[in-house]
Amino acid sequence: MILFENARLWDGFAEASLPGMSVLVEGEVIREVSDRPIASAATRVDLKGRTLMPGLIDAHVHVVASLANIAANAMLPDAVVAFRAGRLMHEMLMRGFTTVRDLGGATLGLRMAWEEGLITGSRLSICGKALSQTGGHCDFRGRADTRDFGFFAARLGSLGRLVDGVDEVRRAAREEIKGGADYIKLMANGGVASPSDPIAFFGFSESELRAAVEEAEMAQTYVAAHLYTDAAIARAVRCGVRSLEHCNLITEATAREAAAAGAIACPTLVTYQALKEEGASLGLGPESVAKIDDVRLAGLESLERMHKAGLMMAFGTDLLGPMHRRQSEEFLIRREVLPAAEILRSATSHAAKLLCQEGRLGVVAPGALADLIVVDGDPLADLAVLTEQGAHLPAIMQGGRFVKNQLA
Numbered sequence: 001m002i003l004f005e006n007a008r009l010w011d012g013f014a015e016a017s018l019p020g021m022s023v024l025v026e027g028e029v030i031r032e033v034s035d036r037p038i039a040s041a042a043t044r045v046d047l048k049g050r051t052l053m054p055g056l057i058d059a060h061v062h063v064v065a066s067l068a069n070i071a072a073n074a075m076l077p078d079a080v081v082a083f084r085a086g087r088l089m090h091e092m093l094m095r096g097f098t099t100v101r102d103l104g105g106a107t108l109g110l111r112m113a114w115e116e117g118l119i120t121g122s123r124l125s126i127c128g129k130a131l132s133q134t135g136g137h138c139d140f141r142g143r144a145d146t147r148d149f150g151f152f153a154a155r156l157g158s159l160g161r162l163v164d165g166v167d168e169v170r171r172a173a174r175e176e177i178k179g180g181a182d183y184i185k186l187m188a189n190g191g192v193a194s195p196s197d198p199i200a201f202f203g204f205s206e207s208e209l210r211a212a213v214e215e216a217e218m219a220q221t222y223v224a225a226h227l228y229t230d231a232a233i234a235r236a237v238r239c240g241v242r243s244l245e246h247c248n249l250i251t252e253a254t255a256r257e258a259a260a261a262g263a264i265a266c267p268t269l270v271t272y273q274a275l276k277e278e279g280a281s282l283g284l285g286p287e288s289v290a291k292i293d294d295v296r297l298a299g300l301e302s303l304e305r306m307h308k309a310g311l312m313m314a315f316g317t318d319l320l321g322p323m324h325r326r327q328s329e330e331f332l333i334r335r336e337v338l339p340a341a342e343i344l345r346s347a348t349s350h351a352a353k354l355l356c357q358e359g360r361l362g363v364v365a366p367g368a369l370a371d372l373i374v375v376d377g378d379p380l381a382d383l384a385v386l387t388e389q390g391a392h393l394p395a396i397m398q399g400g401r402f403v404k405n406q407l408a
């Protein structure tokens with residue numbers, strides 16, 4: 001048992017933090033939160049007024065993407081992909097991200113390795129392979145490459161797999177759920193990092209989208225979809241998609257419809273900034289570089305529109321390869337247009353809602369998992385204390401266990 005004392009507590013929801021709080025951790029869960037001293041035989045940790053808050057959640061990552069060129073990434077040997085994924089997960093954890101949602105690539109094996117303690121890294125919520133139509137955002141073959149479409153499904157370094165038609169979508173969704181997927185990911189719009197799909201392309205027919213949504217609902221889960229353009233977002237919401245990834249070109253009217261439908265958006269602005277600055281030098285193809293500004297320039301305005309429309313947002317980054325080090329810069333980009341408390345909620349309680357883990361993750365409350373970070377400074381006043389690779393996080397706890405502790 002661990003008893004945190006004299007903490008400035010931010011619980012994952014509130015507009016402000018509370019000084020002088022005590023939090024008791026027993027096993028892997030938070031047992032008690034109080035503004036008075038807690039009588040307990042637990043090991044006492046005096047935080048001396050430092051901030052204690054829920055571990056961060058990045059709701060859009062690809063832990064298998066160790067290269068910026070995702071076509072080349074799909075060709076890496078599986079074992080290399082797995083070891084590099086373990087390193088990326090560890091670096092994410094050390095930045096304070098105790099949980100990440102992987103939007104394509106990570107499979108059951110990585111989660112098993114994490115559960116067995118072979119990897120000390122962020123906890124994973126996975127979709128297995130993202131589903132893409134032929135020529136869609138996970139078809140990395142290039143126009144003249146006619147390899148069989150089944151090639152990608154078997155490669156750990158591939159973010160997705162190719163499926164066409166309602167029956168194939170159903171089979172693939174069922175296979176991913178059987179293989180441990182927590183939700184289903186669809187590529188329902190063109191993308192930057194793939195060779196043959198301009199941003200405005202729709203991915204999948206409406207009947208395919210609805211089939212995936214039905215399969216997910218049969219398994220008590222949801223569909224997340226890769227989306228940029230307003231028309232594609234509106235179509236996805238109409239078909240029952242719950243998790244709207246990126247959303248750079250959304251209008252306020254569609255954002256209002258999405259909010260009314262109970263959808264949650266997951267913008268990922270830092271990746272476009274990183275691709276713009278570093279993509280070409282890291283091997284991103286010229287056809288991809290040419291597409292970056294189609295979505296990058298609209299980013300901040302889309303945040304303002306979604307906020308105004310009351311559409312809940314989760315924190316996402318979507319970084320590739322060496323650009324992963326910029327993960328926490330997303331906080332600073334959003335700060336240009338959003339209040340700090342709202343941004344912190346997006347990386348805690350709102351992300352937990354998106355992951356269907358309300359009350360268990362992203363909150364400091366009795367019964368929640370003890371995923372906690374200790375911050376030198378006040379993130380509500382200055383989000384930069386969450387950047388610099390965890391330099392201002394003297395302690396990180398995951399499931400009741402210290403994975404970093406410099407408090408002693």
Ligand SMILES: [Zn+2]
Nearest residue numbers: 060062103318
């Ligand atoms: Zn992604």
